Amino acid sequence: MKADNQNIKKPGVVIGLSAVIVSVDHRDSGGAGTQAEPMVFIVRGAEHTLSVGVVPTNEDGDALPFGPFDPDSHETPELGLRSWVKDQTPIVPGYVEQLYTFGNRGRYIGQKQDELRVISIGYLALTHQEKTRTSEKVFWGDWYSYFPWEDWRRGKPEMIGTVIEPGLKKWVNAADSAEAKLHRRTRANLCFGLGGIAWDEEKVLERYELLYEARLVYEAVRDKKIKADYTLVPGTSMLYDHRRILATAMSRLRGKLKYRPVVFELMPSEFTLLHLQKTVEAIMGHPLHKQNFRRLVESSGMVEEIPGKKSAAAGGRPAALFRFRRGALLERPSPGMKLPPIGG
C-alpha cells in the first residue's frame, strides 16, 4: 500500500466541475395544449467550454458548462460549483447533486492530449428559471435533440426501428464468435427493449454507451478516427464526452423522480396537475395515465390546492391550482411519487 509521491503531483492533471443544468420549458400555463420540454444549459464554441484555458480544440460544437475547482476558495466541490454557476451564469440552481467523476484518458482531445488529464466532477442542477437571457453561444438546448430516441411521449420513436435496430444488427453480426454475437444481441435487446423485453427509461447511459460502442453516434467516429460510410443515429453530438455526462444526468434524474420529490424544483410556484404531469412526462420520456397520476399526487400529500384559485381555462374546464407543500418533506421518511414504467 505504498506508492510514489511523484505520480500524483505531476502537472497536467486538471480538476474541473461540469454542470448539467436542467430546466423545463413550460410552453403555456395549464389548459389546452399544455407542453413541457426539458432543457439543458449549453455553451457553444470552444472558448466557452474551455474556461480553464488549458484544453485547446479545433472543433466547434455544443458543450456543457465547465468551471474550475479552486481549492483556495471552495470549501467543497459542490459549493465551488454553486458559486461558479452563480458568478458566470444567470442561473440560481435550487437543487444540486453530484453525479459522477469522469476521468477517462483521452476525454479531452487536443494537441496536448498525452500530457493533459482532465478530471471532471459532474453535477446535476435543477432550476425553474427557464427564462434566462441567451445568445448564440449560451442557451438552453432541448435535451431530446441530443437523445431523440429517448422521447417516447408520442410513441416509439421511428428511428429505433429504421436506424438503431439495423445498425445494432450489423454490429451484432460483426462479432467474432457465435458466443460474442449472442452476448451483443442480448445486450442490445436489454438496452433498447427489443425481443419482447420492456423499454427501461432509466437506461439512458447504457443506451448511449452501446451506440458509442457500435459506432452509431458521431463521437465514436470522431474519437476512433474512423470513416463512417453508414447511417449514424440522428441526434446532435457534443464536444468531448459531454453527451455521456448528459446521459448520466438523464439516467439519474429519471431514477430520482421516482422516489424523491425533485420535480417541484422544475415547477413554478403555482401549477395545475396537468402541468405537473406534463413535466414528469417530459423528464421520463413517456406518457402517464392522467387519472392515476392525479390520484398518486393527491394522495402523496406533496401538494396542496390553492383555495379558490383556478387556472385560466383554455378550451375546457379550468383546473385547480396547486402548490408544493414544503412541509411534506418533514412528515414522511422518503416522499416521492411512485411512477409506473413504460408499458413494454
Add this chain to the structure above:
Amino acid sequence: MKADNQNIKKPGVVIGLSAVIVSVDHRDSGGAGTQAEPMVFIVRGAEHTLSVGVVPTNEDGDALPFGPFDPDSHETPELGLRSWVKDQTPIVPGYVEQLYTFGNRGRYIGQKQDELRVISIGYLALTHQEKTRTSEKVFWGDWYSYFPWEDWRRGKPEMIGTVIEPGLKKWVNAADSAEAKLHRRTRANLCFGLGGIAWDEEKVLERYELLYEARLVYEAVRDKKIKADYTLVPGTSMLYDHRRILATAMSRLRGKLKYRPVVFELMPSEFTLLHLQKTVEAIMGHPLHKQNFRRLVESSGMVEEIPGKKSAAAGGRPAALFRFRRGALLERPSPGMKLPPIGG
C-alpha cells in the same frame, strides 16, 4: 465563463482513490445458527492509510485503504482502483462502483492543512473472498462496529433510546429560536425514526451527518476541537472523514440491493436460501420474513436449485443448495429483489 488558469494548477491538490471493500463473513454453512456479518477492509495506522506519503498525521486509528490515482498508467479512475487493489491487497473485487467524490477542505488534517487539498474518488467494491490474510494493521472490520445503531437485526438497538435520543434532544434544545428547534427536531425524527416516523435503513449517511453535527461522534469532537463533557454515541471512529465515506457506501449498498442482484457478489458459489437471507439481512440491518423471502427469490428467477444437492443439515431438515443464475441478468431489464422496509 472565463477563469484563471493559475487557480487550477496550484500544487497541493492531490487526487486519490478510496475504496470501501465489503465482504460478508459467513460464519457457517447453512443450517442451525447461520450467521452473516458484513465486513469492511480496514487499514490501521497512518503509514498504511497515507500511501501517497503526503498527509502527515499524529493520530492512529482505523482508515479505509487509499491509493494514488496515476494519470500516466490508469486509463480510467475505476481501472486505477482495480489495479491498485489487485497489487496492494489480496482481494480481487468482482463488483466495483463509483460512490462519490469527496473534496471538503480540511478533510485531511495535518501540519500542512492549509496547503494541501485531498480529493478522493470513493469506490464501493464487493467481494466474496472473505478469507484473506490479515494482520494487526490490515484486516476485515465489522461494519456495525463503526455504526452499531444501524443494526436492527435483533430489534431496535438500545443505544438509540439511551444515548442518541437524549443527545439529540439536547442538541434540539440548544438551537437559537423556536423555529430552529422545530427544524432540528423534525430532522432528528426523520433520520432516526422518532415520533411515529418509520426507520429508513437507507439513511445511513444522513444519520451519521446528523450525529456529527450534533457532536455526538468522536470525529466532530476531534475536528471542531471541542471538549466532550458528555456521552458520545458508541461506535469505533475512523481517521479523517472515512466514517462518512463508509456511511455513503452503506447507504448506497442498502439501496442497490433492492433493485439490482448485487448480493450474489457477496455469496459463495453455492448457498442455501437461509444463507442468502442472512446475507441480505446483514447488509440491510433488519430481519426479513422467511417464507416471503423464499417466494421472492424463487420467483425472481435469479437463482436455480442444484439438483440433488443438500446442505449439511445442522439441527433440522437439510436445505436445498442454490446457485446464482448468471443468465437471469440477460433476461430481464432490471432484475433484483424488491425488499420490504423495516416495519416502523
Add this chain to the structure above:
DNA sequence: TTGACTTATGCTCTAATAGAGTATATTACT
C-alpha cells in the same frame, strides 16, 4: 424406536396497490 426439537418448504388468507376505464362536472365556442 420414539418423541421432542429444529429447520425447510408449500400453501392460504387478506390488505394494499397499480392499471385501466367509465361517468360526471365545468368551462368556451358557435
Add this chain to the structure above:
DNA sequence: AGTAATATACTCTATTAGAGCATAAGTCAA
C-alpha cells in the same frame, strides 16, 4: 342549446405484499 375540451370523481380488477399456518425432513436424546 349543443358541441368540444378539459377536469375531476369514482369503480373494477389483477397483482403484489405481508403475515401466518401446515407439513416435511432431518437431528438428538431418552
